[in-house]
Amino acid sequence: MAATPVPRPGPGQVPDDHGRKALAAFLRSRRERADPAGTGLPPGGRRRTPGLRREEVSLLSGVSLTWYTWLEQGRDIHVSPQILLALARALQLDEVERAHLFRLAGLPVPQPAERSMEVPDAVRTFLDTLMPNPAFVIDRCFDILAWNPAQERILGPALLDRPRRELNSAWMLFRVPQIRALMPEWDSEARWMAGLLRQQAAYELDNPRLSELVAELIDTSPYFAQAWETHDVVEFRSSVRRYRHPEVGDLEVSYVRLALEEAPRLSLICHFAEPGSDSEERLRKLVTPGV
Numbered sequence: 001m002a003a004t005p006v007p008r009p010g011p012g013q014v015p016d017d018h019g020r021k022a023l024a025a026f027l028r029s030r031r032e033r034a035d036p037a038g039t040g041l042p043p044g045g046r047r048r049t050p051g052l053r054r055e056e057v058s059l060l061s062g063v064s065l066t067w068y069t070w071l072e073q074g075r076d077i078h079v080s081p082q083i084l085l086a087l088a089r090a091l092q093l094d095e096v097e098r099a100h101l102f103r104l105a106g107l108p109v110p111q112p113a114e115r116s117m118e119v120p121d122a123v124r125t126f127l128d129t130l131m132p133n134p135a136f137v138i139d140r141c142f143d144i145l146a147w148n149p150a151q152e153r154i155l156g157p158a159l160l161d162r163p164r165r166e167l168n169s170a171w172m173l174f175r176v177p178q179i180r181a182l183m184p185e186w187d188s189e190a191r192w193m194a195g196l197l198r199q200q201a202a203y204e205l206d207n208p209r210l211s212e213l214v215a216e217l218i219d220t221s222p223y224f225a226q227a228w229e230t231h232d233v234v235e236f237r238s239s240v241r242r243y244r245h246p247e248v249g250d251l252e253v254s255y256v257r258l259a260l261e262e263a264p265r266l267s268l269i270c271h272f273a274e275p276g277s278d279s280e281e282r283l284r285k286l287v288t289p290g291v
Contacts (some may be wrong), residue, residue, distance in 0.1 A: 013206070017074075023104040024074035031057055031072075032090040052091070079105050099241055119146040119181035120262055132287035134253075135270040137260075141210045142169040145266065150287045153177070153242065154271075168213060174221040180269060184244045194227035195234035241271065248282040250290075 032051035045256070056063040063083055067074060071087075084105055088098040094209055099109040119137050127135050127148040134154045136147035144160075144167045152160055159178055160167065170193050172179050173186075180186045204210040217224040236257050244252040253271040261267045273280035 014142070019106060020074040020076065021105055022080075023071050023101075026101065026104055028095060030097065039214070057087070057090050059085040063087060063090075063133075077109075079254075081107055081110065091130055107108050118263075118268065120260075121257045123260060123263070123268065130270055132284050133270055133272040133284075134287075135268060137266055137268050138169060139267075140204060140265055141207065141213060142197070142200075143167060143209070145168060149285075151271075153287050154245070155182070165216045169193070170213065170217065174217055175270070182243050182245065183241075184250075189241070190223060191227055191232070192234060194224055194230075194250050196236060198228065198231060199233040199235060221234055245282075245286060248286045251286075252277070252279045253283070 031054070032049065034052045034057075036052055036056065052060075054068055055065055057063070058068050061083075067077075067083075068087070071079065081102070084101055084107065085098075086287045088101055093101060100274055102109045124146055125232070127137070127146060130148060130150070132150050134148065134151040135144045135197060139145060141162075147160065156178065159172065159176060166172070166175075172195050173190060183189055195242060197210075201210060201214065214228070218228060219225075238254065238256045240254050243253070245251055251273065253273050255269060256269045258268040258270065260268060275282050
C-alpha cells in the first residue's frame, strides 16, 4: 500500500500567487485527462467525470490526499522535487509536461539519466539546406552524429569512414594526421580543444564516454596529455578557422555553434565564408565542382 505522508512543508521553493494558481490549474487539467485504465487501479464502476479522482492520485503517488488537495487549491505551501516526480508518474505526464510542472513549481527541471542521441529528421534536413556551408552535429562529448556533404568535402570521405568511437572532433584532431595537415593553425586549435574538453568535463563527471575519450587521448597523444595537465579551460566562442585544402588552397571560414532546442544534448556547428570573399568562391568550387 502506498505511503501517506503527513502534510507539512518540505524542501523546495514556494511559487508566487500566479505560479500557484497556474500549478493548481495544470494539476487539475492533467488529473481530468488521465486514463484510469492505464494506472493499474481496480475498476471503480461508472464515473461521473473523466480522469482520476483526487483520492486515486493520492493512492498512486503516495502523496497524502490533504497535501494534494492543497496543491490543487493553490495553497501557499512548499513542494519538493520528490513530490512532483511522484505526481508526474501518477498523472502519466510526458517529458514536456513534467518539465512544465517543475517550472510552474519554481524548481529546476530534472534531466533524465539517458537521453536519445538520435538526430531529429528535421535537423538532418536542415544540415543539407546549409549547403555549401560545411556543418555537422555533435553531442556533449564532441562525438560527431551527422554532417552534410560540404563537411564531407572539407575533410574527405575517408576521414569520416571510421568506427563510431573515432567519429569525434577531439579524437580526430589529435589522432588523425590528415586533419592536422588540413589546419595550418593546428597548435592553437589543439590547445583550444583541450580547454573545451576540460571545461566540458565539469558537466559530465558521471559520463563514462567522456572519461574514456580523455583517457585514450592522454595515452596516445603526448600533445594532448601536456595540454590537459595545464588545466586550462575555455568556453566555446564563435571564431575563425583556416584550412589549407589540397584541392582549392587556403580557406578562411567563420564558425558558430547552435543549440538544438528539441535535442538539448546536441549542438550544430556551421562554417561559412565571408560573402564575396576568395574563400567563399573556393568553398563553392570545392563543394559544388563544375558549377
